[in-house]
Amino acid sequence: MRGVILRETGKPVEVTDELAVRPPGPGEVRVRLRAAGVCHSDLSMCEGRLPARLPLVPGHEGAGVVVELGPGVSGPPVGTHVILSWIPPCGSCALCLGGRPNLCVSVRPPSSTVTVAGEPAHAGLGVGCFAEETVVDARAAIPIPDDVPFDVAAVVGCAVLTGVGAVINTAEVRPGSSVLVIGCGGVGINVIQGARLAAAAPVLAVDQVPEKLEAARAFGATHVATPDELGDAVRELTGGLGFDYAFEVVGRPATIRQAWQATRRGGTTVVVGAGSRDDLVTFNAAELFATERRLTGCLYGSGDVRTDFGRLLRLWRAGRLDLEGLISRRITLDEVGEAFTAMGSGDVIRSLVMF
Template sequence: MKAAVLNQIGDTKLELREDVRTTEVGPREIRIRVRATGVCHSDLSAMDGTLPALAPGIIGHEGAGVVAEVGAAVEHLAPGDHVIVTFVPPCGACPNCLRGQPHLCAVHAIAAFTSPRFRVGDTPVFGYAGLGTFAEELVVPAEGAVKIPDDVPFEIAALVACGVTTGVGAVLNTARVEPGASVLVIGCGGVGISVIQGARLAGAARIVAVDPVPDKHELARRFGATHVTAPEGLAALSAELTGSMGFDHSFDVVGIPATIRSAWDNARRGGTVVVVGAGRADAMVEFSAQELFLHDKRLLGSFYGGANVRHDYPRLLELWRAGRLDLDGMISRRLGLDEINEALEALRDPGTLIRQIVLL
């Protein structure tokens, strides 16, 4: 089959090959025929080493498709089912799952770094984050797919697999933004736009979007921001809207020390700071012991939006059906498999707005 292969970490382009095959389907696994995959900035982060990945490997972690084959022990899925994949399949039995934090389940996540999902000739090839959606087919644990209604377009479903769940979940699950709150969102890419939509869904009264790229400002307004500014205008806007007291909830959707620090500095005393952006392991953020004590702020990480995929995927699709979550507007371009490198190159431009979708 066709797949886009990352030959080594640090490569800026993927090699499109036609001689890739999946591993055999195990008793508790399924084979999925991928129909759409989002091109996410995390894929670039895997390629350049910002996020952990193995090479050779198949990048892509945001996808949807049709079940083609199920293992002998799989009972809840059948060939022909439409599904969304997840890069954190909840096993349902580990301590994290049992305490109600299935997004932190490490059972299948660890297996993703020890069990190759593909082969090219005799060479084992890993799937990024246990998936590898830049391939025409993939084999995953049965827990790694959530059945969806057949009438949901695959490109809409693919968005839910990562970016939308991460952004909306950071608001509803992690921060638990309350109606009437003031919200600051730093970074207006695809996940940032999802945070803005989540804040709108939660009933936030003021949603301030910050991004250095002017083209993203009108886009942020379209998806629910009440105010927009470049970073250098944030202090004046905070003074105008909050009397320089700061915002109730502040979201960093970039993941670098400067923006995380800005999110902290612009949250009010007693407010909540949520780090959504995926940063480098060696990127350090500095706080004084005194300010952590005196300011009484909550500093929270938000991995995968704190999602319970079996609950949150259907909930997000229902919000989309009701017209309260704009997913159609988040698709900037629909591409073919051969155009993956073009889409990745576009994401390297900070002016790139929303998601590229590859239809396989």
């Protein structure tokens, strides 16, 4: 089958016809991809900023159709439309039972499910969506209604759950709270529309690319600023006190520090961006103790994919989340490399590979 492969970190991705998936084993299903979004974490893996096993089939924001069940697998049945979850909750570990399935401790990197020219390769984050087919843990294939378009379904699989979930699950933002969002890409735009959903105000969006700020306004930011203007905006909008909530959606030490510094006493900084383990962020002991600010990570929107994908799709159906508007370009597998480059440009929120 056809798919994207990364052979060496830091090198461009290649497209090949020499991929093959092995048959699904016990506990697994085979899924035919129909749409897959290009997320910054894919690029970070290809650049070596996030860990990945090579050769890698990237792509972790996908939707498709179940085409084969492994031995003894009871479902979802062949023909079911699914969103792929890059964290398949086991349902029985202490964290799953404790209501934190995004932190499931049973998630292990699966054995190689895919080969390139007969040699073992690895499906990115266990799902490897930039290929025509993938073999995944059956618990990673989350059923959705048949009438949801696959492109809309795909973006729910990472950007929407991560961004909206950061607001409604991780931070539990209350109406009227002030919110800062640093980074207005595919994920950040969903933090902004999550803040709109939560009736936050004001919502300040920060990005260095002017077109991203226009998109931020369209998705619900009440105010926008470039990084240089952030200091002034904090003074104007919060009287210098800082925001109730500050979301960092870039994944860099400098922006994490900016988010923290713009958080008010007793407020909460949420790190949504996926940073590298080589990046260090510095806090002095006094500021941690004396200002009672909270600092929290956010993995996959602190969500439960088994219920949250459906919840987000219901909000979309009711017109409360704009998912079509996230999709700027529909591309083929051949254009994934260009989509990585386009991510930095102004006119793309999400590029979607259509199969």
